[in-house]
Structures are given as C-alpha cells and as structure tokens.
Amino acid sequence: MFGLKSAEFSFAHNMFDEMPLSETTFPKRNLLHCKLGSRHLASNPRVALKSADLSPAHKMFDEMSLSDTFAWNSLIQSYLTSRDLHHVLFTYQQMLRRGVCPDRHTLPRVLAAVSGLSGGLFVGKQVHGHAIKLGFSHDQYVISALLEMYGKLDDIDRAKCLILDKSPRTNAVSWTLLARLYIREGKPSLAIDLFYQMLDSGAEIDSVALATAISAAAMLKSLKDGRILHQIARQRGLEFKVLVSNSLLKMYIDCGSIQDARAGFDRMPSRDIISWTEIIHAYVKKGGYSEGLKLFRRMITNGLKPDPFSISSILPACARVTANKQGKEIHGYLLRNRIDMNLTVLNALIDMYAKSGCIELASRMFAQLKHKDVISWTVMILGYSLHGRGDLAVDLCRELENELSAVRLDQLRYADVLRACSSARKIEEGKFYFNRIKAPEVAHYALMVGLLANAALFDEAMLFIQENKIERHAEVLRALLDGCRIHRRTDLGKRVAEQLSELEPLNAENYVLLSNWYAHNGKWDLVNKMRGMIGGMDLKPKKAYSWIESRNKVHVFRTGDVSHPRSQGIYWELECLMKKMEEEGQKPNADYSLHDVDEERDCIGVGHSEMLAISFGLISSKGSATVRVTKNHRVCRFCHESAKAISNIVGREIILKDPNRFHHFRDGLCSCGDFW
Template structure:
C-alpha cells in the first residue's frame, strides 16, 4: 500500500501501474496529484507509469502533457509515447517521435520498434511501415530475429508479400515464428503451394515438435492450396484440436466440394453447435452453389446465435436470391423489432498520406461524380464484351449492398477513386471491413485486365490480388 504521508517513488509507481491494469483513470489521477504534491513527479519511474496509465486509459492529451513535462526521458518513455500516438491513428506523429528519439541520443532497440511495428501492419498504413523499415536500415539498428519477424509480419499484413519474403530470405537465422509468419503470409495471399512448402521446410530445418499454432498455419496453407490429403494428415497430428482447427478442416473439405465428408466429420467430432465451424461449411456452400445445404446451415446459425444480426442478413440474402421477397420483408422487420444492427460495409484506400473511406452508395466524396462515371464506363465496356454481373447466392452480401446498384458498392468506389487518382500502372490497394461479394470480385478481375493494373483488395480473411483478369484466390474464397 502507498503511505500517503511519505510515499516513495517505487510504491507510487506500483500503485499507478495497478490503476493501468484496472483502467481506473479516476484513481490514476489521484496518484498523479500525489506525485505532484510530494515532488515525485520528476522521477522517471513515476512519470513512465503515469504515461502508460494515460495511454492505456485512452487519454492521449494527458499523456502528452506528462511527456512534455518530463525532465529526463529513457527508451521506455519514448516507446510509450510512440505507441500512444500510433494507437490513436496518429501515424505521422509516431514516426516523427521515433526520429526525435534518435536525435535525442536514444537509439531505438528491437523491443521498442517491435512494440509499434504491428500497429502499422494494415493497408491504410503500409507506407509508414515501409518508412520504419527504411529508418531501421539507415540507422543500422540491430535487426535481431524478433524485430525481423515483426517487420515480416508488418509486410504480410499490409499487402506486401514479396517484401516479406525478401526479409525472410535475408535472415541469417529463423525461429518457429519466422516460418509461421511466412506460412500464414503465403496462405493469406493465395500462394497455397508455397505456404505448404514453407511449413514442410520448417519441419525439416527446426526439427522440433510443432505446436498447435504452426499446425493451424499448416491447415490454412492446405486450404489455400486445396490439398485435402495433406490437410487430413496435419489435422491427425494435432493432439488437442481447438475449434479453430476443426473449422479449418471443415473449410478445407467444403471448399473442395466434399460435403458428405464434411458432414460426417462434424457429426463425429460433435461440433455441430460451433458457429465458426458452420460458417466454414457455409463458405463451401457459396463456392459450389449448394443453396439447399446453405439454407440449412444459415438456419442453424440463427438458432445458435439468435441475437447476431449477420445471421439474419445471410437468411435475408438467401431469400432474396430465390426471389422470396415477402420473406425478405419479414426478416428485415424482425431485425428492426429486435433492435439488431447489421454491420455496414466500408472500404478505404490510402493516397498521399490520407485515408479515403467509402460506404455503400457513398456520394459524399468531392470526386464522387468522376468516381461513378469511371465505373459506369468500365461497366458499359464489360457488358459490351458479354460480361453479366453475378447475382446468385451472394451469401456475403449485406442488405444495403444488395439494394444498391453494383457500382455503388464500397470496394468498387475505392478502386475507382484509386484509378482516377494515380498514374497508369500503379497498384491499387483497398481494404474492406466485410467479405467482398461475388459480383464485385468478378468485376475487379475484369477491371484489372481492362486497365492493366494490379488491384490488391484485403477483406477480413485474405488478400485478393487481381491481375490480368485473374485473382490469387482462384475464386475460392
């Protein structure tokens, strides 16, 4: 306990850390006042504790004030402040602080950089991640295995699998994390064969017992490569499978069209009431146009998760695709009556350090007229070549997208904005918060061929690399 009559800096810092763990801003402020009253504020242990407390309690302005008043700062002080800014989306400020830190005579270590690198591992911040990597190389900061793994992971998750592979190839030593990151990376980017090969090489090189996390990566790789036999082999080696492992195995069987085997597997393993497993089965139904089975799975999901709006949206879309509009109206009314809020679709693209966000049917962007005109011209050209939009069994469509004209879908608006805002040949990189629908996926393939551009579209499950009329997922997503 803290003696309020004569507190010492260690006891006070400990008390502030407890407030951080409990996210108790009110108590943290009281200890801040005590630090000021007894002259302990200038002690770096106390100041760093206050800094972390305010950042974790989402009070970045208070953290800035503490940071600004600190008489001396160490690597922990700088790292926390960088983390706080990046956490709030202030990427440029975080990068600036990293440079000031070096200018202040404190060289960032692998731990400080690897703490903030994962935050840049997103499509909307890919430039910042590349800047950080360049900064590390220019300043000859020790790129130990932990930091190299973090850099690799950043490139994988921000859409640059080639750069991740380059880092991996250049590593003098690799651990299980290094191999797992690349195995997952190849899988996410539709390079299933390379993913399986990566996992096999990991087993040969490390010669250690592979735990459940890399085994999940192996199953993911088999999914991307549609290697059912290898998937069965890897699954049988898992001593204590988790729900995620079961879901990956069901996904592999369903994506390969082996629905009878998938059904038997689910029954034998007793996983009929696992939503993750059912959704994996539903993906296969969409891919192979298994409408009847898809309807059964959706009904199971609705019974299993009666307050999940996404399940009712799936059911609504199924009825819409079968022209049962009275049922669609009933479900939409039920959603409103239950007060459920379906997810809205958003897509975003980064250009010139600014993130542009588009919703379904969005007309708020200053260049909306030009964006829609570009899409309309492309659509007309495609229809002239015999292209017809896919409308059947789009289970991943949400109601607002289904009711909107196709060229109003958020990912197409973002792609169009990228086309009219960048030079010919530039890769377009877009992120969407929901899975891409079948029609937009098909449209994006055509666009990539017509304008001779690569389009990288990230959804919650994978990266779609559209190039010369094809997609890296091979239309199995």
C-alpha cells in the same frame, strides 16, 4: 563446505557467542575450519567441486594475505560475476578457514550465489546464522540479500517474518524488495498492502518503491488503487520522476484508460524511449494506427533513436494496405540510420509487408534471413495463405518441420498452418497437422471444417462436426456455410444459416447471411422479410465500406456513396468500364447481397463500395501503378468478377483485401482461384 547438521550449527552458534569476532582476533583455526573443511564440502554433492577445478584456486589462496578482506571479496565477486557459484562457496569456506572475518560486503555476495543453486536453502540458512553471529543481521545490504534468497528458495511470508519483522532499521529498499518478490510470485495485492504498511511505518518513500506499487496495481488492473498511488506520487513530488511517470503510464494503459495515459504522457516534462514506446504501443494495440504513427514521427523529431521494441510496436500500424507507404518509409529510415535490426524487428518487417499487400518483399526478406525462428516461418506461412499462395505456404510447413524439428508449435502457430492447408486445399496435410494438436480449440475445429467444406467434402465435414460435438459453435457453422456458398449447396446452406440465427438470435450478421442466401436464389419475398426483421428487431448490421489511400490521404466509400468530391468522375469511370465489360461479354450477373439494410438495388449496377474505391484508384493514379483497396466485409461475387475483368481491361494489378484474404486481380484472374 556447508555440511553442518542442525546440531552442529547450534554448537557453532554457541562457539560464536564465546569468541571475539573482530578481524584482528579472528582465529586461524576454529570450529568453522573443523566443521567446514573439505571433507564436509565433498560430502555435499550440490556444492562439491572436483579437486582439479580447485587447484588454481588453492594456489591463489596461498598467495593471499590473511587479513585482506577486500581481496577475498574481490575474488568472490569475480566468481559470482562469471556465475561460477560453487567457487563462490568454496572461496568463502577458505576465507573462514584462514581466519579472515567476512564483512557486510561478503555475505550478500555469498547469499546471491546460494540463491542460484538448486537446493541451496539449507546452505543459505547457515549463512544467515553467520550474519546473526557476526552482527550483520540488521545491515541493509545483508537484509536485502537474505530477502532475495528466502524469497527465491523458500516462502516470501516466512522471509518477511524472519527478517523484516525483526529488523529495527528497515528502510524503503527492504520493503520494496519484498514487494517485488510478491509481484514475481504473482501476488500483486500483497505488494500493494505492503506498500501501505510501509507508509504507515513512516519509512521514506522513494520513486522505486512507488513504481513497484504502481506496477502491482497495473497487474491487478485496479484503476482505483492506481489513482490513489498517483495522488501519493503527486503529494510527494515524485509524479514526474521518469520511473514513476512511466509506471503510471503503463498502469493506465493496462487498466484500459488510454485517455488518462495520454494526459499523463502530455504532462511529462521529460520522456525517455520507454515513455514513447508505451504510448505508441497502446494506440496501435487499440487500433489507433494514425495516432501511433504520428507519435512515432514526433519521437524521432525529438531526437530519440528508436530501439527494437519501439520499432516492433509501430510496425503493426503499418501492416495495412493503406499504410504500405509508411511501412516502407520506416524500413528505409532504419537502413539509412543503421539502426540495429534484431530478429524480432526483422520478423515484424516481414509481417508488415505480408499484411500490407507486398508479399514479394516479405518473401525476399524471409529468404535473406540468416537465422530464422518459429515466428519467422509461421509469419511467412500465414502471409502466403493470406495472398492465395497456399501451395507455397504448405511447402514452408514441410520446411519448418525439417529445419526446426525440435520445436513444438503452439496453438496459434498450428492455426496458421491449418489456414495454409485450407488455402491450398491440401486435405491430407491439414489432417496430419490437426492430429498433432494436443488440445484443439474451437478455432482449430472451425479451420478443419472449413478445409473439408471448401473441398466439397460435406459428408466428411458433417461427420467431423458430429464426432467432436461442435455443432453448437457459431464459428464452426460459419466455416461450413462458407463451403456451401462456394459450392452452391443451397439446401444445406439454408439449414446452416437458420441454425446460426437460432444459436445467436441477436447477432445481426446471421440474418444478413440468411438474407444473402435467399437473394442468391432469387427469393425476394424472403429477402424483404429478413430486411424487415432486422429493422424491426433494431439490430445493427456492420456497415460495409471500403477505403484507399491517395497522396497521403485515406478516402472512404460506402455503398452508393455520392459524397466524395470526385463522385461524378468515379461513376463515369465505372460506367465506361461496365460498358467495355459488356462489349467483351465479361459483365457478371448482378449480386443482391445485403451490405446495408437501407441500400437501394439501383446501386448494384455499378457495384458496392469496393467498386467505387477501385474506380477512384484508377482515375487518381497513372501508368501501371497498382491499385490497393481494403474492405471491411467479404467481397461479393459481382464485385469479384468485375474486378477480374477490370484488371484485364486496364492492364493493371488491383489488390483488394477483405477480412479473410488478399485478392490479387491481374490479367483477368484472381490469386484466390475463385475460392474465398
């Protein structure tokens, strides 16, 4: 069809100049018929069709009226809708051969087909020539189609010069389409410049044009441009058009100004599911879980039905031990209201249950999935690792290899797999997966060092660090120090802690680690020296605290805390438990780890903040209810041993989550196997 050479195309243009192009006088046999015949169509493999494919179309063409442009356009549209792009071009060829004149609706459809073909630029230029000769080059439908075609197949700036700069009747649609093409090509600054040119040209600004410019400011994270565009929206009465409001909301969120985003959200007279989802997602992403949950409840109260994206946005807020109940409530709401749960939502539910301490429910949901993707598998692998079930996690790694053999894991997924191997202390499996990573990052190296150190393979770990020249990375040294702590490698641990302090001299946590190391070895003069150094350098170690939920309220405890209204009962319960532990010979030795610079050693006898939270959980619940506690620091050895003993004394499960893992204390044992 479109096999014209440039010389032939020029000649065709001349012929167009010499002939009338009205529909009634369009010739049945003309140059286009001669030059765009089936011989030339077959010579172009990109647009050629097999004769067998064309026979039904030929029959249809024979039955169609030669002057019925609407019928030809309908046929072209049907092929375009079914993405049969070659038939679109062939039908256009037949339309021309039979003397039917294209109209302003024909050319945009043909150009849309050309845009979807590999190597369709030459064909598109010929159709552009047809548009010029037929007098449609200034038609807005045609201009938009030409912009889309050139923007996709050629150069956007060239498209602007060819079309917009030469068109006397350019409107907001054309400007906006070009701006969107700039955004699609990753050139948001040019999209904003184009919007300002549009303003200067006097073109009418609509909500779509404004929303496009705002999205460009969001991509640039330019709060300055965003505020200017917000002012323009306000001046032109477009601020509260839902499309503009949602674009402003996202722009403020992407620019890091959640206060402006919330102010705009609260002022919106009408909000759709996108508005609610954006603000909920923003709060959850920044750690404002409680506010995110409140907004989600308000959205439902206002009569909006959550969609998969809004559900996936709120579930991470429930992926915490204290939000276990809310997560179950949301799951129940989805089931009761028969809301569609696609794989993304199901994966988010599994992740929520795993991270909120309900690994059994997560495992059950995973087993019931009819279709699993790589996220399904790795969410469950990480879940098992967090809960000290490394063997199950490694088994899933093997299953993942068998089930999704064609899928290549990304960097994040490999990190989850390495954590599973570390949790199970599977050395060979860990080496196997590490060697499959094409470009390991520091996190992968640290996980491998941790795997070796936790298995007491310190010589191999040190050799691995030297060979890969990663000794100057704090993350790697911390992984090595963990192994030293578990296996009581005093000399090596002291050297590593000192290296950390030299590497990051202003990181208070490194001095805390070194202080704790001295405390473990009874060197109290050095412990006091470290504490004085931390205070003298005005460093601020992270305060240790634990929290627990009871009757829809979160209760927070610090080391030696006496501010809670039920403190007397909490300490009394702890004293009783300590006495029972002593009677049964289970009371562990005191651990003088530094959790707060100003803490008193006297509080160590009844434990740190996690012990206060556990005691509160025991006196606030009845029967065999599980006690669920979260702590922002790693649990110390004294509290770990105490929790094991308490679970045996009271006959209840205690789940304690620290930054690295879940500890399930049951019948005097812990799921971590005392490796944490």
